[in-house]
Amino acid sequence: MMSDKNVIFDIQKFSMDDGPGIRTIVFLKGCPLKCPWCANPESQSIEPEIGHHYTLCQECGKCAALCPQHAITMIGGDKKLHIDRDKCVVCGTCVKNCIYRALSIYGRVETVDNIYEEVNKDRDYYDVTGGGVTLSGGELLAQPDFAAAILTKCKDEGINTCVETTGYATPENFAKILPYVDIFLYDMKSLDDAVHQKWTGVPLEPILRNLDTAMASPSEVVIRLPLIPGVNDYEENLFATRDKLLELNKIKPVRIEILPYHNYGEGKYVMTHRDYTLKDMKRHTPEQLAAVCKIFEDAGIECVLHKS
Ligand code: SF4
Ligand code: SF4
Incomplete structure (x- = not known):
């Protein structure tokens, strides 16, 4: 419960x-x-969680580089973003630093x-x-x-x-x-x-x-x-x-x-x-x-x- x-x-x-x-x-x-x-x-x-607005994402990798929990990785040849939600503590660092507004916090x-x-x-x-x-x-x-x-x-x-x-x-x-x-x-x-x-x-x-x-x-x-x-x-x-x-x-x-x-x-x-x-x-x-x-x-x- x-x-x-x-x-x-x-x-x-x-x-x-x-x-x-x-x-x-x-x-x-x-x-x-x-x-x-x-x-x-x-x-x-x-729990609050991160939303990834894939249509806005430019796959620049900045969020992955800045995440203090190393929860974001760019995977595959096309560098698609992956968030390890078990590692993410919803600190908001990635959201604040994405200039394309491709990330947000739900909650x-x-x-x-x-x-x-x-x-x-x-x-x-x-x-x-x-x-x-x-x-x-x-x-x-x-x-x-x-x-x-x-x-x-x-x-x-x-x-x-x-x-x-x-x-x-x-x-x-x-x-x-x-x-x-x-x-x-x-x-x-x-x-x-x-x-x-x-x-x-x-x-x-x-x-x-x-x-x-x-x-x-x-x-x-x-x-x-x-x-x-x-x-x-x-x-x-x-x-x-x-x-x-x-x-x-x-x-x-x-x-x-x-x-x-x-x-x-x-x-x-x-x-x-x-x-x-x-x-x-x-x-x-x-x-x-x-x-x-x-x-x-x-x-x-x-x-x-x-x-x-
Ligand atoms: S910083 Fe924003 S645009 Fe760049 S990979 Fe992360 S979500 Fe995508
Ligand atoms: S909210 Fe914080 S811990 Fe979660 S993915 Fe973004 S930077 Fe990493």
Whole structure:
């Protein structure tokens, strides 16, 4: 189990996609799931890491010469850069000395007060649009105390709070954030435990248990379905998801948001030296996406289709 390191990898302003109104998104680093379609692979490790922007790299070798840990080597006849990530201590020397801006650090340790200060700068926009702050990741529950501290501060200061979560956490860690969350954007990738474990690496049971807890709380709950071709877009799973939504709607109103698969994050896999295994995956057509929405709408469930 990961423990809190107070590491974020981005703060994104003026988002309109992750909760109501204009929002500031705080991306926490670290995730216990291993979904191959992840659009933010730089979020998966809780540790800060070096990104190599290969399209900007001139292969000059300066970074390799200056690295105090000898973590960078230029390999092969074409002198391609290789980073030994076990040796790298993320000191930033290479980043500072690359005049081509071909290196960057994903992730930084941040304080709750600094994050709040940044979030609070856009308070006027939140007030006019009904927006606020959204914590995302990674999986924010990989750093439950840090996440709870940010949410508590924002909520105490009157800022609407939203979390985008897989729901994968112990009951104790889930309970830490629960009182400070106005809106859950709650992933439901598959309702078949074997499929869920195969693609994400974790069991479904803790996610459904925490969903029950969220449903029993005063927080608003929105279900999000990342729709992945050949993984969870088959009828049996869509009908099971529809039935689950009907069950949830007996407790309180819950809509579903469909997040179509895209491969926009593929370049970041190369930058952080990870394999992108879904290279040949074809995206859904608008007609296919509309048909998925119709399954929910025909059952009287509000369905929002996100842009792909
Ligand atoms: S990352 Fe920058 S310093 Fe390193 S080889 Fe490429 S261009 Fe040169
Ligand atoms: S961050 Fe520091 S240790 Fe890591 S590769 Fe760059 S210079 Fe070397």
